[in-house]
Amino acid sequence: MLSPSVKKDIRSSYENLKSQLQNFIPRKAQNYLVAEIAKTLAGEYSPKRRILVAEAGTGIGKSMAYLMGSISFAVNNNKKVVVSTATVALQEQLIEKDLPLFRRVVPKEFSFVLAKGRQRYCCSQKLAGAADAEGAGQQVLFAEKPKKADIDLINDLYDAYNRGKWDGDRDSWPKTIPDAIWQSIVSDKHTCHSGLSAHRQCPFAKAREHLDKADVIVANHSLLMADLELGGGVILPEPEQALYMIDEAHHLPIVARDFSAASASLVGAASWLEKLNQSASKLANAGDIKRSNRFLDALQSGVQTLIPGLRGVRDMLQAYPLNNDGVYRFPDGELPELLFNEAKTLHTAAKKANQSQAKLHDLVAERLKDGEISTRIADPILAESAFFLQRLENLEKVWALMAQPNSDKGAPLARWIQRCPERESDLIVHVSPLEIGWRLDQLLWSRAAGVCLLSATLRALNSFSYFCRQVGLEENDGTQFLALPSPFNYQENARLVIPAMPCEPQDPKFTQILPEVLLEYLEGEKASLVLFSSYWQMNQIAESIRATAKKNGWHLHIQGESSRTRLLDAHRKCCEKGQPSILFGTGSFSEGLDLPGDQLTNLVITKIPFGVPTSPVEEAHAEYIERRGGNPFLQIAVPEASKKLIQSVGRLLRKEQDSGRVVLLDRRIITKRYGKSLLDSLPPFHRVIEYT
Known part of the structure; x- marks a missing residue:
């Protein structure tokens, strides 16, 4: 039930809002939406299923309604509010206009912050390595020898960061940072984390501190799905402690589906695996060869299965007729028996290689943490290792999905191959789920403290049925549904x-x-x-x-x-x-x-x-x-x-x-x-x- 204090705070904020805005027009639909959000989050309809699906037409004041209905409840119940949007424009509106306004009218104080994924921040250690005048870091971090203009930009970034003129956020640099430069200095979960003392003050680590302290976090659907796929609570708050206001919710099914899909090339993957095979000994030596020898053997064994296996699959698939777009799709997602068996072998090898590489990486990180190896030696090795780890994780995901048998229950996976645009002789393997509702239920609906899905267009043909099928909700499972027409004449x-x-x-x-x-x-x-x-x-x-x-x-x-x-x-x-x-x-x-x-x-x-x-x-x-x-x-x-x-x-x-x-x-x-x-x-x- 809604407590008297929450009701009082909501009423006060509404009255204060009226006095703050000169041309404020009271809207019954907005008031009703506020009440339904608060009652749903309080469990008045269903203590176990605190989910509301609300279509609110243009002009109702949807964003202010969900801020009013959720923040007062969250502050009084020690929960966090996560607002997720599909567009940058709405994020900017929330951060620059709606939340500052609401903070002025609500009785209890709250803090808010814009959340960004790790990939929007640089790693200060990688930046220092890239700016290394002797070029030691540059040899590892750049795929090709950097041009003078690239080095000048790196030095400008390094200088601005050290003088406190830049916070390491890609979006806050006044000019566009080219992708090739950014990829050489971007933060990654394998090398840039608080377990390593040199990284505790990295830009992403500082941003995480703000996130942990904030009462309201504004994110986008991609970051939301990224956090949930990692188990929840890695970037954003734990789902069990969070009230999710998912605005522009009609975009969520596609974003969720894309996050559960995976793709990897065949010849291209074999090429970088050869490089990994050559550099593995360097990583093992840095991690103490006595402790790392068995992991090195397992890694090289997995890689030596993968390289010929991937090239063999490429040769096998070259016989398949590609359409005008360079694509061949396997009907009903069913793989031929020979390819399915190869997929199982490749999955086993990729898993083995990934786990072994992760163990070797951890051993080096441990030695760095314990002071057994210097930062100057460890950082370039860990940066290179992280590059391969991310690729191995993706490769394992692709072949795990390719090797997954189709189930009698639910939709099969879509599986297809595509000619590689960069290399005519190469093929890219793609796998994607068709329906994502079961995954959203597993990651979010069954775990969250409360969820409100909102948009001006959630219904199709005057019904929520199509949206429910897309996101894995039932119209009779305790979820609340609300359709509020626009106040326009x-x-x-x-x-x-x-x-x-x-x-x-x-x-x-x-x-x-x-x-x-x-x-x-x-x-x-x-x-x-x-x-x-x-x-x-x-x-x-x-x-x-x-x-x-x-x-x-x-x-x-x-x-x-x-x-x-x-x-x-x-x-x-x-x-x-x-x-x-x-x-x-x-x-x-x-x-x-x-x-x-x-x-x-x-x-x-x-x-x-x-x-x-x-x-x-x-x-x-x-x-x-x-x-x-x-x-x-x-x-x-x-x-x-x-x-x-x-x-x-x-x-x-x-x-x-x-x-x-x-x-x-x-x-x-x-x-x-x-x-x-x-x-x-x-x-x-x-x-x-x-x-x-």
Whole structure:
């Protein structure tokens, strides 16, 4: 139950918020969301299943609602709040605006911090090694001899770090640090950790101290999954002590799936394994050869099995017919018996090599910690060892998944090979789960102190069922569900126009007729956004209407011709001057694009955003559903299109006073059987359906 102190703190913060904001508009939906979050976290609905799935439409004030509902409860119950987002823009909004505002209005003090993964920080010891004038560190840390410009940059970084002018965070350096440079100095879990005294003041270690002390941690979905895959509590708080506010939650299934996938090359892996074989003795000697000899033997034995084994698999797979994208996917994820047996052998060898390398690495680290070996000698050896350890861990994961038999229960793994873009003679092996819900349940739902999954688009076709299947939740397992519509007056402020088109998008003539139709719906408009289904079609249409646009004094801004930021800035400037401005974009412009007021009054969607299952994972998922007697179009494509279409039309009204129209040039929304469910899931616009 919610304690009186929590209720009092929430009420006080709400009253203080009203007095802090001049144009504050009380919203029943926001108040209701705050209450439902707090009650769910307190276990009022289910003490064992403190999970809420909430779709909150634009304008409700979602982020302030979950801060208000979770932080007061956390502070009063000795828990941490982890806010996870999908985009940098929302992280910045939370850190720079929402959390500072909420800290001013809440009765009890709390601290907050932005969490970043280890890979965003340099290792101070690696940096010192890379800046070594004698070049000893440079020989190990750089794959090739560094150029003068690279050395100058390293020296600038080293100097700034030592003078306290740079904190070791890649994002805080004023200019872009090239990947090749960054990879030579980046922090890694094998060499840069608090167990080694020289690393206790490394940038990541300092950042971890702030994380451990903070009451609220803002992270992204990738960091969240990285922490959970490591067991939880490694970077972020222990799941059992954390209340997770997962915003932009519709992105979570894809991020989670990608984190459980793995890939590795065959010839490329054999090449670096040869280098490992050559350097293993150096590592064993640094770890005391008497103690390390048996681990060295095991490592070299594993490597000597892997090198010919990987090349043999490459030779075996070269007979498989690759498609135009250089890909061959194994139907139903089933490997031929010979390849499956090879996968088991490679997994055993990779596991053996990985474990042995880890033991040798630990022996050197132990000797360094005990003062038996100097930092100057140990650091380059450990840095090189860490490089191989990370690769061995990935190699073991790939072949463990390749050697995993398909289960009768649940979806199989998707397995495919792909021609290596860097080396024509090489192949990359890929493995990915199709469904990730069971893993999320194992890592998060069954462990967390509380979870709220939030987004403006969680439902598909007015139902949470599709999202539940994606993330492994049940609609009757004690999880709470809440759908709160936007407070905007769609009927009065916006129209949805479906023109009488000569043909539908699947007709080859559709692209030919688009320029003429578009010009009709751009005429007389000051601020337009046109969303296309493909770059190809967008560029075709742009070329067709460019001359007419110039003649009419329209400013045309095409995605890809400049950075997103520059395009939007140019569009906004045109709008401020009252000059007609048109943005052309593809699917990525249908989400996270905020153009309030006069910056967007005319939104044209050329086509219902159906995804075509082109990636091997999507193809495998469709195949799996068909094999079970299902319909992948109705079970995947239509729900996904519903979510994307809702996101697309959501670009129009961003504030309560906004107005305009949406023009959908795809008649299938009224001619096809599935169209009605797509149409009914959209906001309640005033509809104008034209007929010939």
